[in-house]
Structure formats: structure tokens, C-alpha cells
Amino acid sequence: MFSHVCVVGLGYIGLPTAAILAAQGIRVTGVDVNERSVAEINQGHVPFVEPDLEAFVVSAVNRELLTAQTEPAPADAFIVAVPTPFHADKSADLSYIEAATRAIAPHLTGNELLVLESTSPPGATEFMADVVFQERPELKDADLKFAHCPERVLPGRVMTELVENDRIVGGLTPEAAEAAAELYRTFCKGEILLTDAKTAEMAKLVENSFRDVNIAFANELSIICDKLGINVWELIELANHHPRVNILQPGPGVGGHCIAVDPWFIVSAVPDEARLIRSARTINDAKPQWVIDQVKAAAYGLDQPAVALMGLAFKPNIDDLRESPALSIAAQLADEMPTARLLAVEPHIEELPKALAGRSNVAFTQTEDAIATADIVVVLVDHDAFKQLDPELLEGKALVDTRGLFRA
Template identity: 65%
Template structure:
């Protein structure tokens, strides 16, 4: 049974804020901590600084009820949930500096007996590193008086508030006591099974889940390249192959993006480089797909009837959200625009009001409404299958060069 009544959530991003909001909806006093003024201000107004269906209702209600607030400083609490980024370095090892920064804020306010949960997707050993880091900061605390666990998120952007409740969770503790206490906290909102294990196994489980998908996407992406060379419709091919009762090939795309699948496999590779040949190959296959798309677009601009304008449809890493982390569409758009300065690129992303920082300052690239881009472009490149793009009539696309990386306009 959970007896924790005060929780601090460090990092109010795509995972931290939903977790904070759903805990607050259960009557737990939650203080969110973030370094971004826009995020802190938005939350304290009961607003959400990014797109995630249903999250706004939870945040607004919790702030109105007084169970959720945000600040820049880490408060005293009975439990701390760390949900900060864990990008990889140039050598594909994990950058744990964000986790350490969160620990720097937590350590001074510890009194002993608190629970610290790492939600950030992490390489094997990161939770132990957090535990050791906190004790080094606070040598006055004993190892028996600090409970540290790992509970990786397992939600899909666009469905976070639903999947926080319905998806099974894995909790790995530095000690069984830490795992049990973390499990009790998550039981306040999670209706699915919560399975306990050790911290390193929990870390590896999350990496394995995303690496499994990455390997399967790589197979689909490789099929798309092969099919293009052979003059075969890859989406029809996959549909037919999937009629076999034991075959379930995923869908190809322009690459792989997001904060998990494009990153997590490298943590396994860096932990066991000689033993992870398949995982490494799949990652390289998916990382190479954007270059294939770029070459297709450049070839289309060489046609005699090209009018000098290319529409790039979608910048997010998946459909119907504004999340652009590790989005292959961003890199495809940037490389195309920078390498082809005489071509006008019309970027279409209905879920944002401005180009992301990686695309700012490129003179031949503008954020353009859907109708305007489709009307004026001679080449149309579909990178994200947003619902808004599904309704585009065939007549609008007639006479244009189409590079459809999602099979939306077949």
C-alpha cells in the first residue's frame, strides 16, 4: 500500500509532466521541477507546453485542485521521480549529465528514507550510478537509508494518458525494498501488472523492447529500398506477406525518430559492442534511410518540368504530435535545403507554429500551410502520416512528383 503523499518530479517533458499530472489526480501533492521558464509558467497556469491529447485536462484539474505546481528548485519530498533526457554522446555512450544534474538538486534536500525513481531510459548500470552519485554527495546518509529504483516509461506519444494507466510496468530496485516501495507508488494510478526485478534488468528490458522494434523497422526499411529497385509496391508486398499467420512485418518510413527507438539500441551496443552485431546493423540501416530519401527527392527535382519548389510534408517523428526529437524528417529537410540553395522548400507541420531550431535561419526554407504548399510545389515529399494529410484529394497531387515514404497516397 502506498504511503507516499508528496512527490517531486524532476523534468516536466513528454514523460515527466504526464506522470506528475496523473499522480496529482490521485490526490498526491506533486511539485514539478524544470529548468525551462516557459514550462514552469505554463504548468502553473494549468496549461501544457506541448501537444499530448487529454494531458491538458489532467494538468488544469490538478493545478486548480492545488495538487500540482511547478518550480525551478527541487523541494523536499518523500519521493523523487527523475524524468530527464538521456541522449548519447558522439561515441554512442550515454550522456548521464542530465541525471547527475537532477541528483545535484535532490541531494541537498534528502533527510534519509526517501525514494528516488529513475524513469529516464538508461543504459545498464545508470540506476546504480545515480545511487552512488547521491551517496557521494551525501556521505552522511547510509546506503540502507536511501531507496533508489528504475521504472522506465513504456508509453506511446499521442496515447500517454491512456497507456500510463493500461500498460504493464517494470520496476527494478537497487534493493527489493526500493522496488516494492516504487511499485506501491505506481499502483496509485496504474491498473495493469507492475513487475519487480533488479535495476539492471529493468534498464535492459526497456532497451530490449525498443531494440526489438528497431530491428523490425530496419527489416521493413531495407525491404522498401529493395522493392524500389525491383519496381515492387512495398506496402502491397508487406500486406501480402503479413497474411501468413506467423509474420508481422512493420511499416517502412523515412528513418526512425523519437526519444527511444532511435537512441536506446546504442546503449546496448555501447555496453556490449562485440556481442550486439545485429542491433548495430539495424541501427545503421535505419540511420541510412534518410539519405536514400534525400537522393529520391534530389532526383525528382532534376525532371524537366520541375518548378523549383518542394513541399516537405511533416517534421515530427510520428503522426499527430509535435514531438520532433530525433526526427528523421528534420534531418532530411535540413540537408535538402542546405545542399540545394536554388530550390525553395516548403515545410508543412500542422502541429507547430514555428520551425524548430535546427531549421531556423535557412533562407530557402519556410513553414508553410498545407494547402499552399500542395498547390505551389512541383515535388511533394511525404515524411509523416498526419491525419490531416490523409484527406488530401488525388486531384491536388495530380501532375506532381510524389515521394511517399509512408504509403499514405498509394
Template identity: 60%
Template sequence: MTSICVVGLGYIGLPTAAVLARAGAEVIGVDVSEERAAAVNRGELPFVEAGLGEAVAEGVARGRLRAQVQMPAAGVYIVAVPTPFKQGRTGEHEADLSYIQAAAREIAPHLTGGELVVLESTSPPGTTEHMAQLILGQRPDLSLDGSGDRPVVHFAHCPERVLPGRIMTEMITNSRIIGGLTPRAAELARDLYATFCTGELRLTDARTAELAKLTENAFRDVNIAFANELSIISEKLGIDVWELIELANLHPRVHILQPGPGVGGHCIAVDPWFIVSAAPDEARLIHAARDVNDSKPRHVVGRVREAVAGLESPTIAALGLAFKADVDDLRESPALSVTRELAALLPEARILAAEPNITELPASLAAAGNISLADYREAIAAANVVVLLVDHKEFKALDRSLLDGKRVIDTRGAWR
């Protein structure tokens, strides 16, 4: 198997590199962080993910996986860098493609022809073409199709569809959509992923593959927005939303999701905006769902402010900072937003943030003078208001008598 360079050793890039190394490939991981590259070379895990630590240590020990900050020559490049959003010209969220652009500029000088460049980063339609244009603009001696007798470079998009906490399993078992800028590029990418993926490998063009990934997450976002809106309506009407959903779901063709304090994570909270920015006049339902989910943290903050009203020395236990249960991933976390906004709006309050999967406060919270990281038991004991923001297993299993005498706001329905 040809050498493979994985660009970006984050939540997707590093598991991809480890799985490829386990499949027998020689893998070089590239990351802008020297600290992260050094950690990988020691066989250490820079973030929590079940099964990843063993795979990384095994790859390094066998000499199949190494990390560095310089871009190498390779037969295959897999680009798995962040694609956050930024405020666009129209006021909507647009994709920040600067990380992809930087990777493309670093890859271009090392190409000689025959290489496969795969974009895994979740991207708006047309991004794979944009990456190819950047690279070929730097290398006019190469081409997409061999025109002018120039050597060919193949470009494809293969979006990940994995769940944090199950990445090492789902990366292998889930089906993959593989979109090429040419049919040959799609075939080469399929052959690459077939070395480790047991799921169906479905070929299409790059733009369809890009929109398919966005569509999957926009579908989930719309359904979560329905549940979140129901929770606000139910609260106004004095109805237990979790009982309501449970009863409605008895219908054989109804499956309403569970509400929460908002929507987080790099995918569901971000990807729908890429569709909205690509077709702002047409994406009306998707836009409305984003507005509902983005407004839910503010609703939770309002409930907490009502709960502390009249308290002389309010102490708030904010349970959970991650974007979902039992992970350490804080990206786009509504729990983080709620905690940060509470600190700003209630400067007189003492806020004890309990997150069992991290060891220090993120910088955005550490900057506030009234937030500290605490063990959840100590936080609950000291608090007069307890807010459950993430349904970590530790919180779901706690002795409910610890909540006696507290003002409790359960955004997850875990303590019903």
C-alpha cells in the same frame, strides 16, 4: 500520501506528475526552464498530448500540482530528465548522463533518510547504481542498506513504456517493470505506481529493468529496419513494397511492419545505441539495424534530388516534420533530417515545410535561407515536387487531385 517531486517536466515527467496529482498526491514538478514551470502553474500545456491539458489544469486548480525551478524536500523523487546520446570514445553513440547527474546533485542535500528516488529516464544498465553512488557520495551519512546505523535511501528504476498521443491512457493501463537496487526499494516503488497504474507491476533488479526497456525498443528498431531494407530492395526491383508486405503478412506467423523515411522519436532512434555502446562486440544485429534506419533519410534525399533534376525552379513541398503521425514531437525526426539536408544540398530549391502541429519552424530549419513553414494545401499548390514524410491525418485525407501534375514521393504508402 507523501509529497512527490517529479524532476523534469517534459513528455514523460509532466504526464507522470499530472497522473499522480489526479490520484491524490501532492506533486511538485521541477524543471530547469522557468518558462515551462510558469506555464504549468497557469494550468497550461507546453506541448501537445491528448488529455494532458485537462489533467494539468485540474491538478493546479485543486492545489495538488505546482511547478518550480528549485529542488524541494520530498518523500519521493521521480527523475524523468532527458538521456540523449553523445559520441563516445569508441566512436559509437553513448548515453549523455549529465542531466541525471545534475538532478542527483540537486536532490542529495535535501535527503534525511527513508526517501525513495526513482529513475524513469531511459538509461543504460548500471545508471541507477551510478545515480545512487553520486547521491551517497555527497551524503556519506546515508546508505543503501542501513550499514553503520546510517539512514537508508531507496533507489529504483521504473522505465516508461508509453506511446506519444496515448500517454495519458497508457501510463495508467500499461504494465510496468520496477527494478530496485534492493528488494525493499522495488516494493516501495511498486506501492507508489500502484496508486495510479492498473497494469501488472513486475518486480526485478534495476539493471534488468534498464536493459528491458532498451530491449523493447531495440526489438522494434530491428523490425522496422527489416521493413526499411525491404523498401529499398523493392524499389530497385520495381516492386510496390506495401503490396509486398501486405501479401507476406497473409502468412499467419508473419507480421512485417511498415517502412518509412527512417526512425525517429527519443526512444527507438536512441535506445538501441545504449545497448551497442554497452556491448559493442556482441550487439551486431542491433548495430546493423541502427545503420539501416539511420541511412534511410539519406536514401529519401537521393530520391528527391532525382525528382528535381531538370527543373529550372524547383519548389519542394515537404509534408510533415514530426517523428510520427498526429503529434508535434520533432525529437530525432527523420522528416526533419530529410528537410534540413535537402535545404543544404539544393540551395537553389524553395522548400515549403508543412507541419500542421507546430506554429513556427525549429531553429535548425529556420537557419536555412530556403525553408519556410506553409499550410500544406498552399505548399502542394506551389510545388512541382511533393514529398510525404509523415502520414498525418490531414495528409492522408487530402483530395488526391491536388497532386496531379506533381512529381510525388510517398515515403509512407499513404497515397497508394
């Protein structure tokens, strides 16, 4: 039975996990290096947008079941949910996992469970164990249990999917897998699927690579259709009437911390074999440049074009900008079209992100004002707020619609 859990990393996955554990009556110490986030959480505030999460956090803090701080504390179980970006060569950067593990090590006494939730390449959980034993060699026979339990939730539905989705739990030993499963059973109503740690790590990468490959097909199809003068949205709708065809929708690229990153971990591990996965990543990484070229073509002949950039988040109806192709497109246009007036619209944030702040040719603008002013309207994110727009507002304006909001 777990009475105290320490969650290291209070971001988009760690904080919801901490809050849902606290809702089960388990005492949780949340740890984050960001002092501002720690202070906000201890006041019952959530430093990012996620439906329903704040109610869980407020309840947990008020019941004194959730406390945030900047250093780990002794606990029965530790969950590490920190970023795993990649290096310039696309190999995984495990430095955040290493730093979190080294911070945990002094607080271990034996018999604890350590769970890695961060999306990681095969072998990362074993790496975490090695770091612990480097720091604390005397604990090698202390029955520490190491497991990997990858998150698989959708931003905007995290609090629901944490409970309802099936979970994969992989241990360095069968005993570690079962201990981790016991922890997740405290809140997870989905099926708990036990395996070894390396398979669990690979499962998350495969899930996101599958999606990446299918998105790449849609994105490549959109470029082909543009070349042939075919409406890609109509084409996909027609093709999807086949009982065994389900083509996804194209977009300006692929963003987020998962799909845009995880496939590279497979490519880095087996570069000669991961040919299709590499090709999909290359196609999706190249799509923003294609969008930029479309905007430049629409601006041809205009001395100081006003360009409305509709959306900066990496997906609809959230404030998450991680690996956002829309944000990347906006920043690159600011560099490559210095005489243009870029009118950035993002209803889910309150100020321009760092990538755009301070640029003289970029303004943070309300939706209607941006469209009224613009010569060119670029739809980058299909937020619900944009779906409500009257198409007549676009009359007389050039349109680059990467999300098919205005398909006529």
C-alpha cells in the same frame, strides 16, 4: 504511503506522471530548469501537445496539488524523468541524470525513495545512487531506496497508457523495488512486474531494440523493392496474410527519443556482441539519406524546383520533433539544394523549428498551398490531415511517398 512526490523533469513523461499522481490526491512538486515551462504549468498550460493532459494539469493546479518550480523540494519520493541523449561515440550521456540527482541530494534526510524513469543503460540507477552518496556520504545507512521504472507509453496516448500499461519496476534492493511498486500502484491499473534495477533498465532498451530491428527490416525491404521495381506497400500487405508474418511499415527513418537512441546504449555496452542491433541502427540511420537522394533524382533538370515537405514530426499526429528523420531530411535538403524552394508543412506546430528557421529557401506553408505550388511532393509523416487529401491534387507532380499514403 506517499503524501508528497517530487518529479524532476517536466517534459513528455515527467509532466504526465506528475499530473496523474496529483489526480490521486498526492501533493506533487514538479521541477524543470526551463523557467518558461514552469510558468506555463503553474498557469495550467501544457507546453507541448498531448491529448487529455491539459485537463489533468488544470485540475491539479487548481486543487493546489501540483506546483512547478526550478529547484527540488523535500519529499517522500523523487522521480527523475530527464533526457538521456548520447555522445558522439553513441555512449549514453548521463549528465542530465547526474545534475538532477545532485539537485535532489541536499533535500534528502533518509528513508526517501528515488526512482529513475529516464531510459538508461544498465547501471544508471546504481550511478544515481553513487552520486547521492558522493554528495551525502552520511546517508549511506539512512535507508534510501533506489529503483528504476522505465516509461513505455506512446506519444498521443500517454494519459491512457500511464494507467493501463503494465510497468516494470527494478530496485537496487528488493525493498526498493517494492517501495517503488507501491508508488506506481497509486495510479497504474496494469500489472506491476518486479525485478532488479539492471534488468529493468535493459528491458526498456530491449523493447525498443526489438522494434528498431523490425523497422529496419521494413526500411531495407523498401529500398530493395525500389531497386527491383516492386510496390513495397502491396508486397507487405500480401506477405502479412501469412498467419505468422507481421512486417511493419517502412518510413523515412526512425525518430523519437527512444527507438532512435536506446539501441545504441546496448551497442555501447557490448559492442562485439550486439551485431544485429547495430546493423538495424545503421540501416535506419541511413534511410533519410536514401530519401534525400530520391528527392534529388526527382528534381533533376529543374532549375528552381518547389518541394513540398509534408510533415516534420517524428510520428503522426503529434508535435514532437525529437530525433525526427523528417526534420533532418528537411534541414539537409535546405543545405544541399540551395536553389530549391522548400515548402515545409507541419499542422501540429505554429512556426518553423530552429533547424529550419532563418533559411532563405525554406518557407512554413499550409498543406493545400504547398501542394499547389510544388513540383515535387515528399510525404514524410502520415498525419491524419494528409490522409484526407484528394489524390487528384498530386496530378502532374513528382511524388516521393515514404509513408505509402498514395499507394497506387
